[in-house]
Amino acid sequence: MPANPSIAIIGTGFGGLAAAIELKKRGFHDLVLLEKADDVGGVWRENTYPGAACDVPSPFYSYSFEPNPRWPHRFSRQPAILDYIHHVVDKYDLRRHLRLGTEVLGSSYDAATGRWTVEIDGGEPIEVDVLVSAVGQLSRPAYADIPGRETFAGESFHSAEWNHDVDLTGKRVSVIGTGASAIQFVPHIRQDAAHVTLFQRSAPYIIPRMDREFSATHHKVFEKVPATELAERGTWYGVVEGLSVAWVYSKPLSRVLKRVSKFHMRRQTKSRPGLFEKVWPDYPIGCKRILFSNDYLPALAQPNVDVVTEAITAITPTGVTTADGREHETDVLVWGTGFKATEFLAPMRIEGPDGVSLADAWATGAHAYYGMTVPGFPNLCVMYGPNTNTGGGSIIYFLEAQADHLGDYVEHLATTGAPLQVRADVEAAYDDRVQQELRGSVWSQCASWYRQADGRITTNWPWLGVQYRRQARFDPADYESVH
Numbered sequence: 001m002p003a004n005p006s007i008a009i010i011g012t013g014f015g016g017l018a019a020a021i022e023l024k025k026r027g028f029h030d031l032v033l034l035e036k037a038d039d040v041g042g043v044w045r046e047n048t049y050p051g052a053a054c055d056v057p058s059p060f061y062s063y064s065f066e067p068n069p070r071w072p073h074r075f076s077r078q079p080a081i082l083d084y085i086h087h088v089v090d091k092y093d094l095r096r097h098l099r100l101g102t103e104v105l106g107s108s109y110d111a112a113t114g115r116w117t118v119e120i121d122g123g124e125p126i127e128v129d130v131l132v133s134a135v136g137q138l139s140r141p142a143y144a145d146i147p148g149r150e151t152f153a154g155e156s157f158h159s160a161e162w163n164h165d166v167d168l169t170g171k172r173v174s175v176i177g178t179g180a181s182a183i184q185f186v187p188h189i190r191q192d193a194a195h196v197t198l199f200q201r202s203a204p205y206i207i208p209r210m211d212r213e214f215s216a217t218h219h220k221v222f223e224k225v226p227a228t229e230l231a232e233r234g235t236w237y238g239v240v241e242g243l244s245v246a247w248v249y250s251k252p253l254s255r256v257l258k259r260v261s262k263f264h265m266r267r268q269t270k271s272r273p274g275l276f277e278k279v280w281p282d283y284p285i286g287c288k289r290i291l292f293s294n295d296y297l298p299a300l301a302q303p304n305v306d307v308v309t310e311a312i313t314a315i316t317p318t319g320v321t322t323a324d325g326r327e328h329e330t331d332v333l334v335w336g337t338g339f340k341a342t343e344f345l346a347p348m349r350i351e352g353p354d355g356v357s358l359a360d361a362w363a364t365g366a367h368a369y370y371g372m373t374v375p376g377f378p379n380l381c382v383m384y385g386p387n388t389n390t391g392g393g394s395i396i397y398f399l400e401a402q403a404d405h406l407g408d409y410v411e412h413l414a415t416t417g418a419p420l421q422v423r424a425d426v427e428a429a430y431d432d433r434v435q436q437e438l439r440g441s442v443w444s445q446c447a448s449w450y451r452q453a454d455g456r457i458t459t460n461w462p463w464l465g466v467q468y469r470r471q472a473r474f475d476p477a478d479y480e481s482v483h
Helices: 014-025 078-091 182-189 216-224 226-248 251-269 275-279 296-300 395-416 424-439 465-471
Strands: 007-010 031-034 104-110 115-120 126-128 130-133 155-158 172-176 195-199 305-308 312-316 319-322 327-329 332-335 349-351 380-382 420-422 479-481
Touching (some): 007 014, 007 115, 007 126, 014 395, 031 126, 115 130, 195 319, 226 465, 251 275, 251 296, 275 305
Parallel strands (some): 007 130
16 A cells, blocks of 8 residues: 555545545545536536525535635525535645546455556546545435336426426426425426426425525625634534434424424415415424425415325326326426435445445445445445434535544555455444434434335434534544455
């Protein structure tokens, strides 16, 4: 293992960029960032649906080492977040490490050389000492398995692959799904559409979105007195971490949030009799991610929007059929059905030194030490891996902790001169502790994208963000050299 190991990072969202910046800070410059698209940005490049925005306040949904005093809004929209990512890439000199339009098909580890060979679609393989996967949990759109889905004759697309060439003006639009994306785009598309039919399988809890536009005065104050922006970040850290406190530790706080949500949702639906009863959830608050919105429910109350709660039985060439036998005629079908969050690293094939694939090692559910390292896979690190999602906070807070762990990991293997892997007993004990906590958590009480079909929760961290940051520190005793 050379003192300056070569490193390939797959993905250029917030996770991949955080990893690259931390490694460069530590003097590791033999980096390549592999990106299948033609630009950086991850989910903030892909998700361009109308109204796309972050549901975590921007002063907290940004790198702590790179505050942005010029956010246009507290809850910034997709273009502003992508602009911030471009700024970070340029400021930290990452552009020279980028290989855009480069899709990774898989990678295999050679025990004889201690190196990873990365297979590129249509290109020469790349050999590196360290492989970092930063493809995230929300990169592969998921579709509901409904009979006849392929037969629909009109325009159809997923919210993460929005077709901006389709004009919705005067069209009958059907939306399947009521998650975080749908509550943002439905208020926008219903302004142009003749009619929107929203098919709801499970209603989300919604609380007020305390958004505001940051004026030129705000920007000036943030720039000249950085402590004010730090205070804004700290305040929102407390607010969103408070959600995790409610889910993990405080049933009384959880009950308060439920009352806040009920008051907000009832008030926003009172103009349309019967709507509140349709949109009020029937599962414990916190079991699915709570959503922030001021315009979603008022949009559902408009006369050109209908909420359908009957189960969908089929998609036909002309519309959507529900369990009551009704066919809802449709011109355009929009899928707001989320992502394949539990299929980590797919569809890439990752093979360890014994030829065992990571998919086989994770056949019963993805698991990794603090979501980052896997026994039997030396010199492989994962950003935003298993059980590192947050039910209430900012994932960037977690990613910075992971980048720090990665930096220590690479420094250690560069010093020892031998490939490094997490000890199997250490990872197993960690996974047992996490899963034991999750089995009794609020997330175990309903079906959601946090869970596999068998009920195992592979996405969420069961405690607070600050606890992850304190615990997920690199300790050489947890690892072993592979000779």
